[in-house]
Amino acid sequence: MKNTSRSLLVYAFIYLGFLYIPVLFLPLFSFNNSMYFSFPLSGFTFEWYREMFRNEAMHQSLFNSIRVGGFVALFSTILGIFGAKAITRYRMRGKKPVLAIIMLPLVIPEIIVAVALLIFILQAGGSLSLLSVALGHVLLCVPFSIAVLISRFEGFDQSMEEASADLGENSWWTFWRVTFPVVLPGIVASLLLCFTISFDEFIVAYFLSGTEPTLPVYMWNQLRFPKLLPGVLALGACILLASFIVIAFAEWIRQRNNNMALRQSLASMTSKIR
Amino acid sequence: MNIYHKTTQKLRRKLQRSESLKGYLLLSPTILVMAGIMLIPFIGMIILSLWTQIGYAKFDTTLTLNNFIVVFTNEMYRVLFSRSLVVSAMTTFLTVLLAYPMAYFVAFHVQRRKLLWIILMTLPFWTSYLLRVFAWKVILGYNGVINSGLLWLGIINEPITLLLYNPSAVIITLTHAWAAFAILPIYVSLEKIDRSLLEAATDLGDSPLARFFRITLPLSLPGVVAATVLIFIPTVGDYVTPSLVGGSDGYMIANAIQFQFGRGSNWPLGAALSLSSMAVVTVITIVYFLVSKTLTQNIR
Numbered sequence: 001m002k003n004t005s006r007s008l009l010v011y012a013f014i015y016l017g018f019l020y021i022p023v024l025f026l027p028l029f030s031f032n033n034s035m036y037f038s039f040p041l042s043g044f045t046f047e048w049y050r051e052m053f054r055n056e057a058m059h060q061s062l063f064n065s066i067r068v069g070g071f072v073a074l075f076s077t078i079l080g081i082f083g084a085k086a087i088t089r090y091r092m093r094g095k096k097p098v099l100a101i102i103m104l105p106l107v108i109p110e111i112i113v114a115v116a117l118l119i120f121i122l123q124a125g126g127s128l129s130l131l132s133v134a135l136g137h138v139l140l141c142v143p144f145s146i147a148v149l150i151s152r153f154e155g156f157d158q159s160m161e162e163a164s165a166d167l168g169e170n171s172w173w174t175f176w177r178v179t180f181p182v183v184l185p186g187i188v189a190s191l192l193l194c195f196t197i198s199f200d201e202f203i204v205a206y207f208l209s210g211t212e213p214t215l216p217v218y219m220w221n222q223l224r225f226p227k228l229l230p231g232v233l234a235l236g237a238c239i240l241l242a243s244f245i246v247i248a249f250a251e252w253i254r255q256r257n258n259n260m261a262l263r264q265s266l267a268s269m270t271s272k273i274r
Numbered sequence: 275m276n277i278y279h280k281t282t283q284k285l286r287r288k289l290q291r292s293e294s295l296k297g298y299l300l301l302s303p304t305i306l307v308m309a310g311i312m313l314i315p316f317i318g319m320i321i322l323s324l325w326t327q328i329g330y331a332k333f334d335t336t337l338t339l340n341n342f343i344v345v346f347t348n349e350m351y352r353v354l355f356s357r358s359l360v361v362s363a364m365t366t367f368l369t370v371l372l373a374y375p376m377a378y379f380v381a382f383h384v385q386r387r388k389l390l391w392i393i394l395m396t397l398p399f400w401t402s403y404l405l406r407v408f409a410w411k412v413i414l415g416y417n418g419v420i421n422s423g424l425l426w427l428g429i430i431n432e433p434i435t436l437l438l439y440n441p442s443a444v445i446i447t448l449t450h451a452w453a454a455f456a457i458l459p460i461y462v463s464l465e466k467i468d469r470s471l472l473e474a475a476t477d478l479g480d481s482p483l484a485r486f487f488r489i490t491l492p493l494s495l496p497g498v499v500a501a502t503v504l505i506f507i508p509t510v511g512d513y514v515t516p517s518l519v520g521g522s523d524g525y526m527i528a529n530a531i532q533f534q535f536g537r538g539s540n541w542p543l544g545a546a547l548s549l550s551s552m553a554v555v556t557v558i559t560i561v562y563f564l565v566s567k568t569l570t571q572n573i574r
Contacts, residue, residue: 085300206513
């Protein structure tokens with residue numbers, strides 16, 4: 001038993017190495033004083049980071065991605081809340097096939113979603129823009145949002161909602177004062193997840209972005225030009241750092257909220273009973 | 275009594291129906307949006323696949339199955355299809371095989387700070403997917419990390435060209451890029467296993483190995499099945515990895531689809547290719563589900 005544990009620990013570190021080493025080459029080369037990614041390293045430089053700050057086109061694409069991601073996160077999560085609440089709170093006939101259709105994008109390769117939307121938009125006489133990218137991303141994100149939120153809606157005691165209704169609150173205020181605080185961590189998780197999926201999504205954006213590239217599409221266009229690549233790596237390193245901070249923050253919020261939400265809703269309920 | 279019974283039944287049925295109605299009312303925005311941006315484009319794609327391209331953005335709208343005949347008889351598409359499926363299947367198998375011990379370790383041998391391990395395992399996946407794939411081009415390339423490193427150390431005299439631009443490079447890269455999709459579902463299903471079952475097996479005289487194969491592995495199969503489906507379906511249609519590290523020997527079906535919508539500019543054929551690959555993937559997934567279901571039933 002002791003032996004298995006030790007060999008598993010060794011395996012775990014080797015596997016972590018396999019996961020981390022390729023990714024860590026990117027920040028490493030973003031400080032390397034050469035356009036080419038090869039050993040030996042030629043010297044330390046901040047040049048690529050300076051270039052990153054100068055590059056207007058990159059800023060524009062980053063801004064595009066943030067706008068699309070923000071819209072997608074908000075819109076998908078709202079649709080996700082409707083969906084998750086309906087699915088967990090009501091007995092409905094034909095629930096299973098309807099749910100299956102909503103979850104369908106999870107099991108379709110993304111390129112097919114991209115192609116179908118491309119055909120649809122152009123045949124309908126529309127034009128490609130960030131909005132078409134956002135629509136495609138909503139399609140990909142809603143199933144994830146519902147999956148996250150269903151577990152949150154299922155996890156809490158329905159009698160709290162019933163108690164609020166019995167005490168005379170209408171369904172609107174019951175939602176805001178009881179349901180919302182309890183499912184808030186799920187909503188935050190859904191927002192973060194949808195933003196991340198949209199922010200990183202390439203293939204749908206590649207087909208649908210038209211003349212307004214999102215960040216991944218911009219990066220893709222740079223991958224062929226070695227001169228511009230180190231700037232992309234610098235940005236990649238910054239995004240990795242930023243997402244690390246976001247994860248740490250989200251985890252902190254989640255742990256805090258797990259206690260807070262419950263305490264809050266309990267407190268508001270007891271105060272009403274009194 | 276009978277009448278009373280009937281009226282209550284009627285009332286109950288009505289209530290149930292209205293509950294159903296209320297549910298659908300609440301669900302309607304989600305259904306409408308999803309149907310609008312999924313089903314309608316999908317029907318559009320089916321119709322387009324039956325047309326013929328006769329010029330730039332011009333189609334002959336007489337319905338024909340010609341595009342599908344091309345897809346299923348053309349030698350090139352057969353090669354691309356089988357390569358995509360083999361590469362994805364290999365990737366899925368390898369990813370699950372490599373991730374399983376890791377998930378097992380965290381589920382059963384980490385006592386404190388499990389969350390830290392989970393974050394540690396998923397952190398690399400927060401880099402951009404493009405850059406993660408690109409990293410392997412940097413590693414495996416002609417002037418890449420491995421070649422330049424080995425040259426620098428004097429182990430080889432000239433760069434190895436076998437590393438990049440072949441299906442193996444695609445498999446290695448995908449195995450790295452999709453690892454989180456295997457680790458997490460397998461970890462969750464392992465974590466759910468009732469520990470008293472394991473103790474019971476030990477008390478009844480099972481060796482640790484026998485215990486693993488008789489209890490742990492079968493009970494973790496739902497996670498394994500979920501992981502395989504989550505990895506297999508998207509990797510069949512992956513465009514980025516074959517384009518960056520696959521070379522012409524590693525092109526997959528997504529490259530052909532993209533080509534028809536880009537320089538090839540034969541949209542109906544592209545639509546037929548998309549629909550065919552989706553059909554193939556769906557059939558394989560369903561068969562796989564059925565097989566794995568009967569298999570797990572046999573184990574129990």
